[in-house]
Amino acid sequence: MSIGIGTFVAAAIIAAEDIDAETPPTPRAEVEEESKYPRSLQEVAALDLSFLRDTWAADMLRDAMNAVVLAQEKPQILEQKIDVWTYLSTYEPPRGEGFMFSRGDLVVESVQHHMQTGHSGSTMAITMRNLQLLAQVGFPKYREGYRM
Numbered sequence: 001m002s003i004g005i006g007t008f009v010a011a012a013i014i015a016a017e018d019i020d021a022e023t024p025p026t027p028r029a030e031v032e033e034e035s036k037y038p039r040s041l042q043e044v045a046a047l048d049l050s051f052l053r054d055t056w057a058a059d060m061l062r063d064a065m066n067a068v069v070l071a072q073e074k075p076q077i078l079e080q081k082i083d084v085w086t087y088l089s090t091y092e093p094p095r096g097e098g099f100m101f102s103r104g105d106l107v108v109e110s111v112q113h114h115m116q117t118g119h120s121g122s123t124m125a126i127t128m129r130n131l132q133l134l135a136q137v138g139f140p141k142y143r144e145g146y147r148m
Contacts, residue, residue: 035139036085036138036139036140037068037085037134037135037138037139038065038069038139039069039072040069041066041069041070043069044062044065044066044069045062047062047065047139049061049062051143051146051147052146059117060117060119060123060126060127060130061127061130061131061134063115063116063117063127064111064115064127064128064130064131065131065134066114066116067111067112067113067114067115067116068084068085068088068111068114068131068135070114071084071107071110071111071113071114072084074110076106077106077107077110082106082107084107084110084111085135086135087107087135088107088108088111088131088132088135089132089135089136091105091107091108091132093105093108098125099124099125099128099129099132100121100122100124100125101121108128111128111131112124112128115127
């Protein structure tokens, strides 16, 4: 059985006439694409960090992600149109200094300044390295790395 163009035209006319008719929605999975990085404090708060299996590590990482969101709003960073996540993904501290001793970088210092959780030099360095990795691969891949 072949369907001619007339059948398609007739179907289109009928559909147009019944456009206001209530039709039940087609069931489908409501899959919301997860963003690569959290861009607001609300997005950071909504992240499930249970994959870390350590509340201390989860608190440190959540605090660091909040710091990135807050640093993004700093006037000097806005003026220079710097995306903090992108910047952190390519930033490497000066050789021999690491994140623990590096000074003078606007973005890195802004992120560190906005961290609320108390840090020693080593916990700051570890947290910043985790933040750097997250910036490089994105949150979904970062999380999957812990689940493997």
